[in-house]
Amino acid sequence: MSFASDVKNEIISFERAECCQSAMNYGLLLFARSFSKDSISLLTENESVANAFADASFSLCNKKTPLQISDAGKYKVNIEDGVQIAEILNNLGYDVKSFKRRINFANIPDSCCFSAFAAGAFLACGTVTDPDKEYHLEFSLSTKGLCDDLVKIFDEFEIQPKTTLRGGAYVVYIKNSNDIEELLTRMGAMETAMQLMGAKMFKDIRNTVNRKVNFESANLERAVAAATKQQDAIIKLTEKSGIDSLPEQLREIARLRLADIQLSSAEIAKMLPEPISVSGVNHRFRKIIKMAEESEK
Template identity: 30%
Template sequence: MALLNEVKSELASIETDLSPAKMAQAATMMRFGGGLRPVDNKAVIRAQFDSLEATEWLRKIVSQFFQREAKVTRISRQTPNGIVQRYDFLVDRGATALALQTGLLDRRMHIVKGLPSDIIDGNIAQIKAAWRGAFLARGMISDPGKASYLEIICPSHETVIALQAAAHRLGITAQARMVRSSERITLRDSDSIERMLMLMGAPRSAREWTGKRTDGEARGKANRLANFDDANMRRSAKAAAEATQKVRQAFEILGDDIPENLKAAGDLRLEHTDASLEELGRLADPPITKDAIAGRIRRLLQLAAKVERTQSDQQSD
């Protein structure tokens, strides 16, 4: 829970001058937090959040960007785990106009079941903002050391599809699943979670999450290495260490005269000395296959060997 609060605090503090991105984040927060609904025979936009900073961000944007007044009310609720605080966000004047402005209503005055097409078909900044808004509204993340997941509770099947499509545009595979009566979009791959946190705009939280997870994995790896039947892991670790040393030597030989794609592959090998080739491929930007990353590292070493032979021949002459 502490990490979740830190992530949302970091995301809510993002300042951007890109109006389409602000609109995408605000619209997604309102859609996932509650949305347009009838109350006492009039339309209002009502949403509820667990982060005061996120709620205040939305209130500020609605006021400054859309010129609408929003009311924020704190609500205390008793749960089996104790009292929890929620923050009620309400726009009761001009809610229909605001819904049209943000795309929550289409031009035929129908409520959009997923996310506005202007967001899903928008630029990458809008896609990142949509995921940021959805996470601020209904996002959850595992604490380091536990089974990895990043999850968003979705208000409809259409919003699940919309977030999946948005994640795909970011190069990340997100899974849909049903938990009791709620539909959710979930990331379970640790590298994908770290990447999504970075893309949403929470690099500090991503580093903290990854660091603590890595510490836990390192302890687990040490325990496994103590077993006699873990020879495969030792062989893999030895191969990765040897490859790292070869890449380091190749960089020393080639200096700055290295093709960019080969340099990027070598940098990944040096930065992630214990990672498998498959993991290195997922860490590449954009992600590539295990065979592709292996091929680039192989060509880097071959290039260094060729240059070294040439230098040796020149010296002998």
């Protein structure tokens, strides 16, 4: 089962008031593969969606349409009987003669029903990506009119989706995680909405941790580069006549640095027989480096 399929199952199993259930059925029929005088049909990979579609049409024409399985293993519900179609269209307030595939807002009577209607549309032509991978929810529509109407529905939710034309389909999509969360909750997919919130929190935490780790590793790199430079200088100065040739003040820190490149200036400062400040250690290392540079001239 795909992630989107799980979301659809969750939407279907959500319990709704009767007015909302009818609005969802309407959305499911109107946004299906075809909704016209000639055929009302749905093609889906999700068996529960196919059953919901068959139930929706049954509630409007009292005739059960059987599920078919396509060659590609998808579920198909195809209503082609003229009488049955006319009954469905009539019950949804469409005039068969002047039929236009647009939303009849009379079928969405209350504000509660808008969310259920969007849920029906989502079941018919929507998909959502696993929020662990990407924030993306979309509806793929066959006409510009439906696309405009759906955007109007989102206006009710104060969600501003984007639209685009892809492969001959009008796509209404949302990438804003808060808007996706809002819509999923409205459609009855609370569990998925919670999962999205969790994914978002996890991402925020991970980003913070990454920033810290990057910061610390940059610091570490700088420290290693400095210590390497100090070691090189000490080796250069003591190659010929040994460490005892260094002025007394510098001998001990040179010895400690040679022994361990990972020691920080602060650690070295504490390890000296007569502890000095960190800046004192750094000052002595600068002196060593300067001496090494001068010895080359």
